[in-house]
Amino acid sequence: MSAHAHAFAPPAAGPDGLTDLVGLSLAELTEAVLALGEPRFRATQLWHWIYHRGATDFAAMTTLSKGFRAKLAERFLVGRPQVSTHQLSSDGTRKWLLRFADGNEAECVFIPEEDRGTLCVSSQVGCTLTCRFCHTGTQRLVRNLSPAEIVGQILLARDTLGEWPSPKEGRLLTNIVMMGMGEPLYNYENVAAALRLVTDPNGISLSKRRITLSTAGVVPAMRRCGEELGVNLAVSLHATNDAVRDEIVPLNRKYPIAELLQACRDYPGVHNARRITFEYVMLKDVNDSDAEAHALADLLADIPAKINLIPFNPWPGSPYLCSEPERIERFSDILFERGFSAPVRRPRGRDIQAACGQLKSASERKRKSEREAAPAA
Known part of the structure; x- marks a missing residue:
């Protein structure tokens, strides 16, 4: 386990000292079941109830004996993050601000298309x-999320969407992107454990091809991610030269563009049918010129690539402005002319602060003002 996974560790137990079964691997779940004196097959039944049927109440797990259910209820829980805020945009986008057992918060967004x-x-x-x-x-790192807290976001979204038992066809939640708060490859072990649960064929059963992990370029972990998880890769590139990328993506000073792109060429399983997505946020007069569009095409010429152009979503205090719509279209046209798929991402959920981090900051400002307004004890 990496130093990053050890650092900022989440709480080990839930409320009342109960252990959350969400986030445990099948092997760990089996161990817990055997420790209760139950046969091994009970773990598979329990797994099915948690990840296929979405049950959170042991009493509802009717294929388990009453005695076993009672033992489970004494020691364990099947948890969900607490919802601090749930907002529904006029375009159907949903955003949750989730609070975990230690009071820390993170965000999760559902985008229907x-x-x-x-x-x-x-x-x-x-x-x-x-x-x-x-x-x-702009928000300091507090800690990594545990497998339970990562998977819990997916379970809670499916609760809200009414997707239990786990449907094979006609799902509303079809894709997962690890693009929310945080750098997934600096929490690799916990993210990997969570994604293995999500892709397990006896549980949520999402295809690896429907999961995308986004990184700002943690080069040493990229190959491992491809070999062990086999999910799609998205790279937050946002610049065509080290001078600009050093400024807007400071990680570039550690892993410059040349190293990052070599890691992309070496990413296991990448080919023309399974391309790497390069995210490129459009910042006015920073990275949006015709010359930079051509430079981007030159950089990615030998990499199976798709480019997502993202109109910048301004937030209070931001040092940047979004490129003009005509400039973004021109940038996209150049890339299409050079043979790349370069769609412009349609901004979603602006009326509910759906840009990553906005809702959490608003919540923190509200709590701070409430604390300051409270009379002294």
């Missing part, structure tokens, strides 16, 4: 990185 429904999941409270255009980057 015609052909898919994507859940954007957080991996840390705050963020390890300080990308200057990202609102989460």
